[in-house]
Amino acid sequence: EPEVTQTPSHQVTQMGQEVILRCVPISNHLYFYWYRQILGQKVEFLVSFYNNEISEKSEIFDDQFSVERPDGSNFTLKIRSTKLEDSAMYFCASSGTVAKNIQYFGAGTRLSVL
């Protein structure tokens, strides 16, 4: 069964460092998303991406965040200068064109900022 793959599963970084979280969406999907979940809190939307550009973003997704689809398979989330409050689980999701709204999630990357 096709699945969304995220790497690494756990990333530890120092405050102020840049991190890149990677995702391989399901191969025939065209809509891509990043969400985050701070421990004990709701899953929160960060950004959606379609046709090589951002289609929606939340207030959380400020200038410190960026997304990219560098090739035909990968979708990345970059945090330029990490803060302690960026510590969370980050989930990538993808959806296809026919049932556009059904988003399939990866297992997540746990980001720990020290």
Place this chain on the structure above:
Amino acid sequence: EDQVTQSPEALRLQEGESSSLNCSYTVSGLRGLFWYRQDPGKGPEFLFTLYSAGEEKEKERLKATLTKKESFLHITAPKPEDSATYLCAATGGSQGNLIFGKGTKLSVKP
């Protein structure tokens, strides 16, 4: 502001004891209501999507229903392997992003 609220926060059941989880929503122009299952340390796993009031979907011991204000996830004769956090989410208006509730943590004891 669009919002999704789930209750209860936690639910403990004995194996075989049926119950329901509630999801109430205030979303402008609801496009879809989604149920996901999340196991500890994992990503949300898609279960159901409902698009209009009166719609019902079923899968094994789970049944999801939708009204104009809320959705229910009914669990019939649960087993310990049904233990997980169940997340409700909605999309509305022109937005494609999911708005999640905090989830209901279900524990089923043998």
